[in-house]
Amino acid sequence: MSTDNVGCLYIVPTPIGNLADITERAITVLRSCDAIAAEDTRHSGQLMQHLGIRATLFALHEHNERQRAEQVIERLQRGESIALISDAGTPLISDPGYVLVQQCRQAGIKVIALPGACAFVTALSGAGLPTDRFSFEGFLPAKPQQRRKRLEQLVSDTRTLVFYESPHRITDTLADLMTTVGSERPLVLARELTKQFETYLTGTVAEVQQQVLSDSNQQRGEMVLILGGAPEVEHDDVNPAALRTLNLLRNELPLKKAAALAAEIHGARKNTLYQLALEQDNQ
Template structure:
């Protein structure tokens, strides 16, 4: 029996490697909707053919999403059921779809998100790093100076850090991680998840970088990089240094502005410094 509702946008995750990960529910939705919006129609048609799904497929990607969103909404309002897929994994997670889903919500249209493959959760579940709290940073900037600045802003972050990276930048990014975080921070590199040559490399940043540099095969594929959060002692030292800077700045500017400036200087959260300053004033 069909479970497809008219006028509904379905967010459908697709395999990140292993075709067996396309769930029966996802297959049913893709087979029964009126049409499928895909990031790359050529890539997606090959996937759909594997499951004998021959529905209409049209392109919706980061370069045309804003101009095509209204056409998709018009179809939904007319009663069509549509599916959104990306090249691999869960749509909207470092992939297009945010603009469309936001506009559907604003128009009161129904959006149904299916659970399924996602490189972030797959990598974390197999990494052996703390997963009770983590922050996903997506792809780091391509330019070295901007990449190192983005990493420097995260040095004191206590949560596990998660990044995506591409093969042509993996060596340079590992070098920047060593430069910014030091050689001893624990990390795990996950490569080619769910595919034949799936690999997890774990150890210090220096150890993982050495393994990748020594083996060209470990520089191929798609990567998820995961770093342990800053040790508690390190975090506390950074916060205390930031608080001292804030107190010096307060002689020249209001507390909120001083907190913002001190946070930017030390890569800390301004709200945290602001609250600590208030607590200090009340003691």
């Protein structure tokens, strides 16, 4: 496909569910490339068969990317053009490919990224939460202690937060959200996007948790969680004495308990003191 001596690496999004969502440009590139690097060749082979594409597929995934990248670059330097795809959606978004793209850039090989399907962008655009500022956090840690620690680090973030989550962890993650950010933060669970059973569950953290726990069908499929950002804290409204008390109590008590006691002593809002303390920690 390339007319130069050096080939080109194409980053090609594939459908996240509905096969009709693949673009004409993506199909043209996949048909024209010398080979396709796929996360799972068996899975992607079914899509290629559906599209009538007979290009050679080879595996490039998180376990072999560093070793395979060198071979891919050698092929590109010989003038071949190669497409990189993931199992679904846009490559590199919580999927392999970063190492290969970085090494191609360093080697002076042309990289062309095509626009296309992406689960978190689709979910965010349909969630009804603020989109002017957001942070995509990918998958939370699988281990409970690490997951809660990560959520605690994000508690004071005022941006909309977007996560991917797996069905077998969704109830645990919702429980951890209740513990860390509380029950009243706005939350949307987007499930099975573009597929037959596409669903958006909306409400507070507590309300979404209840919907998921009361219906096992809501615990299935590919999931995106969109969490409303923390409320902006007005520093001028905080009693300086309450903040001093909080900082003293923190020397002996966990932050949540210290915030609750300082709020009770000074008649302040517990959540406001808690958010301020987190902001201090992040400075």
